[in-house]
Amino acid sequence: MSVTMLRLLTKKELQEILRSGQLRIAGLIVLVLTVIAILVSAGYYQSVQQQHEQASNNERNVWESQDDKNPHSAAHYGTYAFKPKYPLSLIDQGVDKFVGISIFLEAHKRNEAQYMAAADQTGLARFGELTPDFILLFIIPLLIILMGHDSFTRERERGTLKLIKSQGVSLRLVSIAKWLGVFIPITVLTLFIFLLAGILLGTLGDFGELSWSDLLIMMGVYLVYYAIFTCITLISSSLSRTSGISLVSLLGFWIIGCLAIPKAATNIAEQQHPYPTKQAFDEAIALDKSKGLDGHDPWSEAAKKLEEETLKAYKVSSLEELPFNYDGYRMQKGEEHEAEIYFKHYHKLKDVHNAQTGIYRKLTSFSPYLPVRFLSMSLAHTDYGTHWHFSDAAENYRIELQKALNDDFAENSAYGNWAYKADKSLWADIPEFSYSPPELQDVIGQNTGNFAALAGWLIVAFAGLFISTKRL
Amino acid sequence: MLSLNIVTELRTIFRNYWLAAITILLITVCLYAGWNGQNHVDRHQDSITSALEEMQEADDLMAAQLDSIERGLKIGLPTWQYPSSPTATGDRAPRVAAFPPGNLALISTGQSDMFNHYVKPTLTGDSFSIGFTELSSPVSLLMGNFDPAFVLVYLLPLIIISFCYNILSSEKEHGSLVLVASSPLSVRRWLLQKIAVRFVVLILLLTICLLLMLMMNGVMINAEALLMIIMVWLYAAFWFAMAYFINLRGKSSARNAITLLGLWVALVLAIPSLISQSASTFYPVPSRALLVNEMRTLQAELDKKQNEILDDYLRNHPELITRDADESTAYGWWQRYFASKELVSERMAPLLDNYDESLKQQQRWVNRLSFLSPAIVFRSSLDHMAQTSTAHYDNYRQSVLGFADEWRNFFLPMVFQDKPFTKAMIADLPAFHIEESGLKSPVPANATILLVMVAGLILASFAMSRAGKTEHLMQG
Secondary structure, eight states: OHHHHHHHHHHHHHHHHHHOHHHHHHHHHHHHHHHHHHHHHHHHHHHHHHHHHHHHHHHHHHHHTOOSBOHHHHHHHOEEEEOOOOGGGGTOOTTGGGSOSEEEEETTEEOOOBOOGGGGSOGGGGGOOOOHHHIIIIIHHHHHHHHHTTHHHHHHHHTHHHHHHHTTOOHHHHHHHHHHHHHHHHHHHHHHHHHHHHHHHHHOGGGOOOOHHHHHHHHHHHHHHHHHHHHHHHHHHHHOSSHHHHHHHHHHHHHIIIIIHHHHHHHHHHHHSOOOOHHHHHHHHHHHHHHSOOTTOTTSHHHHHHHHHHHHHTTOSSGGGSSSOHHHHHHHHHHHHHHHHHHHHHHHHHHHHHHHHHHHHHGGGTOTHHHHHHHHHHHHTOSHHHHHHHHHHHHHHHHHHHHHHHHHHHHHSOTTOTTOOBOTHHHHHSOOOOOOOOOHHHHHHHTHHHHHHHHHHHHHHHHHHHHHHHTO | OHHHHHHHHHHHHHHSHHHHHHHHHHHHHHHHHHHHHHHHHHHHHHHHHHHHHHHHHHHHHHHHHHHHHHTTOOOSSOGGGOTTSHHHHHHHSOOOEEOOOOTTGGGOOTTTTTBOSEEOOOSSSOGGGOOOBOOOOHHHHHHOOOOHHHIIIIIHHHHHHHHHTTHHHHHHHHTOHHHHHHSSSOHHHHHHHHHHHHHHHHHHHHHHHHHHHHHHTTOOOOHHHHHHHHHHHHHHHHHHHHHHHHHHTTOOHHHHHHHHHHHHIIIIIIHHHHHHHHHHHHSOOOOHHHHHHHHHHHHHHHHHTHHHHHHHHHHHOGGGOSSOOOTTSHHHHHHHHHHHHHHHHHHHHHHHHHHHHHHHHHHHHHHHHGGGOHHHHHHHHHHHHHTOSHHHHHHHHHHHHHHHHHHHHHHHHHHHTTOOOOGGGGGGSOOOOOOOTTOOOOHHHHHHHHHHHHHHHHHHHHHHHHTTTTGGGGOO
């Protein structure tokens, strides 16, 4: 009985929504915007991906075609690591345009990723861009509000709520039907978006291997987000006196949850855990470096100490007697010391980043947008965490590269022989930099807090809906 | 009748809880946003101040060291770090080329969270590799700030909409509109007066909030600050005029709310993001990744041609030839170094110009289409007055590049003629200042656009009611 009734009620709700001219227009606009966003993003990512691949290949060529030269000259000449794009960045470009795309890997120095795309755009880009994540995160919740804000107020304004009650239909059933009436079309739209993205990603070769499970989890996250918004919309509709008040309050909720709280979170995070300025960060590193061993400076105190220790350890009286070129050895020791300094300072920076993330995470209880934003970026590998992961991988590669070059210098030449040139085959022998982003289980592991917050919101939203419709 | 209507409206507003709610809301958000903005400005100002202080200390130390050197005394530095060496001083005693925050900087964060506020160009550093982007969390950049610009551009229209969406429709729904119709006042004028009263009340409130926010944060109330407040009035006037137009159409309160909020979404969110997307789609910036390639290939090429380069360079700079370049000395080494640097810079210049040109094209496209959204127009005025616009940072960047050349040109003759840097020269070191001439204020044009929009909406409303399209107001 109740299943048939539910089906009938849901059908009525769906018909009402689908017949409304306003909603049809709104739905059509969203659909058109979505298709434009996906196609534009696909074009953009395809070209960026091609450019990165081309740049990586060219850079490797440049590296390998160096002539015979001193390995330390090659170390200074350096090489570049380019950050690859991943398929799901088509759907969510996350923080990608606010982080650099390439890191210069050279001797003695850990460099920041350079060339963020946002710096090459007008200030208007800070308003947001028409990308699939913009539609998924901001516009579809608005569509839900538009569809559902008058679900109950409409019945109340027309006086049909009393009729329904007098029919003896369970109000809970009516609420479930209304919920489905809004949620089903939204699910269809979401399925369409993800299917379109999936097909594009499957057919365009340049996007790399698409993982359908990642895509499905991402879609699941968005569907939960929409389920929450649907509940909240219906709660507002059941509590409001008129449709206008319901709409205005829902928009208030939307703007607080999706815009105001995330922005306030930024300010709180920056006030409580400020990032150092670029100059302060660089100067702190320079200061630490100046106190320790510099591979190029054999006269410093640290260098003298290393010299004594090495002579003692190898039980020889002069550097010439060592079984390797001491210049290369000192260079490597200096490199290790500098790497430690970078590790320390970047670790501090990462602590600030973690503390800031903690602030955002605390505020997830006030905004369902926040956990979804972070989960979506993580799954798309366009979050800040992935950027750190990439930057650390590049640094590890840099350290290995320096070691390989310094070792060659130390092992194949005599002390003081700065004229030593390594054969150019050495450049090709050093493996190319390759990077893989965190695995799905790691992504999920790092985001348990966000999953929990999202689950919490879902439970509270359904409980709220249950309570509010009971009191109708 | 006119005064009676206004008095009644004022009474309605003051008796309604909306006014109290809006007052509290406006004061809270304005002060909170202003506090956030000021915190941001303070951090920038502090970083510049401490950099300048450090520079002053370093200069004092350098003066003392030069004094000792000139008196033939030894100082505790390796010789290549002696400040009397122009290459050492050119690199180790750079000036702080700072972009201090403007008087109204707290109003809009603009691009100020993305770019840094001082750099120190050095003699041997490449101008094209000076990093202008700040070390900020990309998450912060993505989410944006809760600054006064956010309150004014995004929240203010919503407050106006919630204040005005049902002025006429609620009268109609309560059945009191017929009473108005029986008075000698036309519905159009009656509504205009009601909206005008609400406009004046809100503007007064908002102006008090803004002045309070500015004064609490120590901002000087000058002509520019007043101009900023006038721009806020104009932006608010646009939304009031829109509410007037929508009210006059005589639809239900719910319908009005949907239409107005739909317009808000379109004008504040959708159109700006569409325009921004189209700007970067139609005028894409060349690939930075490929630029890296070009730069590397160029360097590799130049490494192989060092000697030739020096000849070419000295041919172009005969004033620098004082004796034959000698590769075996450090002096000859520096000559080759700067010669190849100049060549890299020259060859890189057209490539880098492409980026500036694309950005300019994007900006022109955005400016051309900005009339489509009052939010874009208003926001760009706020950014300009706060001195945090893209144009301001571009102008700063150009000034720095000019200064980097000036700095290099100050030291190069000494390097090439093998002359020492002396204590007396400290006073002659080039000082950095920002060239303001390249900045054109978009505010007058933007104010005109907003005025035309407001006038257009009011005229359209009049035309609609004159065409008899408001007669249905009385029906139902």
